[in-house]
Amino acid sequence: MRIASDFKPGIFSHLLACIAIAGAALSPGLVHASDRSDPLLEEALARDLGITPARYAEYLRLERSAEQRSAAAKRSLGSSYAGDWIEHRRDGSFRHVIGTSSPDAQIAESPGVELRRFHHSLEQLQSTFDALEAVARKRANGADGSLDGVNAWYVNPRLNMVVVSFAVGSEKTAQDFIHAGGADTDIAQFATFPGIPQTIVPIRDSASIASAKRGQAPIGAIVCRARAQRGYDCGTITAKNVSVRYGGRGIVAGLSQSDACADSADSGGAWTTSDGKRQGVTFGGQFDAGVTGNCSRPRHQRTTWFGRIDSVP
Structure with missing residues (x-):
């Protein structure tokens, strides 16, 4: 599989500038009055996610600036952009991860932001997903094979894979589904679906x-x-x-x-x-x-x- 390699020298400096500007939103500061959640929400955040009010304020600053950073990354990285997401770290902090398929990308330190290298670009992952979607639609109409046991499929940028989930005992059907979509195991992954x-x-x-x-x-x-x-x-x-x-x-x-x-x-x-x-x-x-x-x-x-x-x- 050909990996996108049209990363242009100097283009990443623009990304760093955009990240630095958006990253300013992560610096310590006052929490908006609207950030003070009600007691029931605070209870749910602590119970379900282990997030304290102080960590929640940190999260909100990161999440509210993520859209701006994401847009800047897409423009700057172009076809090597590999997706982005908010990552919850083991120490309770949060990080905005931006993926790229370019082996040459470098990133200066920026609070709360990390550039992570992957093998596939988001365009490649989406192309594989689109091919599987076309196969699924055709088979759902009763043509060329079965979908029995294949339950869901989606792009997972964190794994840099297209995930196909299937019911226990339906691995052969899932393999056939992926093969019919023209994908191989370096870009598509099985996931048993125990429900x-x-x-x-x-x-x-x-x-x-x-x-x-x-x-x-x-x-x-x-x-x-x-x-x-x-x-x-x-x-x-x-x-x-x-x-x-x-x-x-x-x-x-x-x-x-x-x-x-x-x-x-x-x-x-x-x-x-x-x-x-x-x-x-x-x-x-x-x-x-x-x-x-x-x-x-x-x-x-x-x-x-x-x-x-x-x-x-």
């Missing part, structure tokens, strides 16, 4: 909920949803633009994936960033057979999907 994709959003009841058109959060951002009774469940965005195959509803594309939990009682519930930007509504999740939710699972084993109402087929 059943279930749609839990009541489409008719949710028709009046406004679509989220602005302020879409990046991978790694904190998202929360109000519980059916009281309080919040919070997690992070683990993937975006996910295509999910629901048995009775076909393929739903363009969903966001999170490790926050959901239950059938949360059908159609709104998802927002922790500071209130609307992200969409609950569509479904990976649930064990006979179970109506995934809240009993550890966070790293949860898969829940949300998206705009206009994503529903």
